[in-house]
Structures are given as structure tokens and as C-alpha cells.
Amino acid sequence: MNLKETDLPGIGKKFSMETRSGKNLNIMIRDDGRRELSHSDLDNPDEPISMVTLDDDEAKYVSAIIGGATYKPTALDNIEVALGDLIIEWYRLDSKYKAIGKTIGDLRIRQRSGATVIAVIEQNHSKHINPGPDLLFTSGALVVVLGERLHQQQIQQILLNGE
Template identity: 65%
Template sequence: MNFRECDLPGIGKKFVLKTRSGDKLAIIVHDDGRRELYHFEYDDPDQSISMVTLDDDEARYISAIIGGVTYKPRSLESIEVALDDLIIEWYRIEPGYECIGRTIGELDIRARSGVTIIAVIEKNHTKHLSPGPELKLTSDSIVVAAGEREQHKQFRQILRNGCG
């Protein structure tokens, strides 16, 4: 993937991506929160063939969908998105894990591992975005967490054993 970004003084920022499949996508993030997405012709990379305008809430919701926060394809056993040293991983709370029935606060996850829990999606599809320390972890939930590789190792131990 080829990626460029540039400032648009008085407007915001422009991001241009060329995907591995050959698509060209331009995204303009306006200072007022609006986003404009442009898709370009294969044969004429300067000719836009479609444009979508999103407000801030719409853009954030779509980014969650694309980023896999709201749905993880079943064929993927584990997903990892690396942003420099930051890794976002999805964990299934398997039956028998010691963390089941305990709250995020009781487990003291952030202090003990350093990861930040971004979301918890329960078996019944209830979503908890940016959950607080009072949220109890339940069997078969999906926990989305961000941190560095070593922090994730510690976090896995806390989920499995209830301790670090």
C-alpha cells in the first residue's frame, strides 16, 4: 500500500492511499470533523468516480466497522494491527479462564499489564466501547485491547490465570 498525507491549510488534512489491488482513495479530514472520501478511476487516477461525505460520528462508526471492532470475520483466528509499537488484538474469553466473573477493575488490568481495553463484545452481541472498571468479563466475550507486544503477553496471563 502506498500512502501520502499533506496539510490543507484552513481546511484540514488530506490522505491519499493506493491499495495493493490498485484502487486510489483520497480522504480529506476537515477541521470541523467532516470527512470526504474520493474513489478514483483505474485508468485515470485524477478522475474521481465517487465521493462520500461523512460527519464525525459516521466516520468513527465506519472506522470501527472497517477496523474490525464491531465484527471479526470468523475465518480469522487472531488479528493484529501494528501501529509502530502499538498492537490491537482481539481475545476470546474461553470457558475456564480465571478472569470470568471478575471486573476489569478487580483484575487491575491497566496497572498490571499496561494494555488498554478498547471494547468488549459479549456473546449476545452487546457492545461496551471504552468499558469502565466495573465491567464484568463473561465467557465467550471478545475483548479488544491495545498495547505493546510485552504488555499483551502479560494481559493474556491475566485473562487465563487471573494473575500476571
């Protein structure tokens, strides 16, 4: 997940985020209190697919909903209790990931990061649950990783750098 913050003098501030689903989410906070939310494809970030404008009160209400203040799924409560400090993250191996073409064993993921690859879902939807060291990372694969926050930061660098 990449977050970019841009000052817009005389207008406000813009936040852009690449989502794991392959979209670009833009949030512009205007100096007059309005918020503009839009999303676009990563390959054409300046062409919004959709846009909505919220006033200050609407934005606060929506942020409470998204943040879980008004409703928190029961499944998430159970996962947080069961996992404690452990986090499950998903990494979509797009072209910027140099781990493509290498195996879990080649990268020595568990030894170097402390994280565990618990599943890999290929672009063709074939699933590898609890994959072994011989599993080859392919372009477009979704890699599901279990570990603490520091482990997740380390594995992300291993996957990005391919070493």
C-alpha cells in the same frame, strides 16, 4: 493462539494452531514437499472439515499471498503507521480463561500490564466501547486490547490466570 509442532518420523512435521474463530488449523509438511492443510472444530480435532494438498510451488505462492507479499490492504498500512509499536489483539474468553466473573478493576489490567481494554463484545453481541473498571468479564466475550507486544503477553496471562 496456541501453536503445537509435532515430528512425524518418516512422514514430516505437523503444525496445529487454535484459531481465534474457534477452529483448529493443521498444516502437515511432508518430507516429499507436499503440504496438507486442514481445519477442524476444537472439540473434534481429528475429524477434518476440509482438506487441501499443495505441492511445493503452490505452497510457496499461497504463503506469499497470506504473508502480504502480493497484496496488503490499505487499511492495514494506515493502522501500522498510526499505531507504531502498538498492537490490537482480540481475546475470546472461553472456559480456560479464569478472568470470567471478574471485573477489569478486580484484575487491575491497566496498572499490571500497561495495556488498555478498548472494547468488549458480549456473546449476545452487546458492545462496551472503552469499558470502565466495573465491567464484568463473561464467558464467550471478545475482549479487544491495545498495547505493545509485552503488554499483550502480560494481559493474556492476567486473563488466563484471573489474577
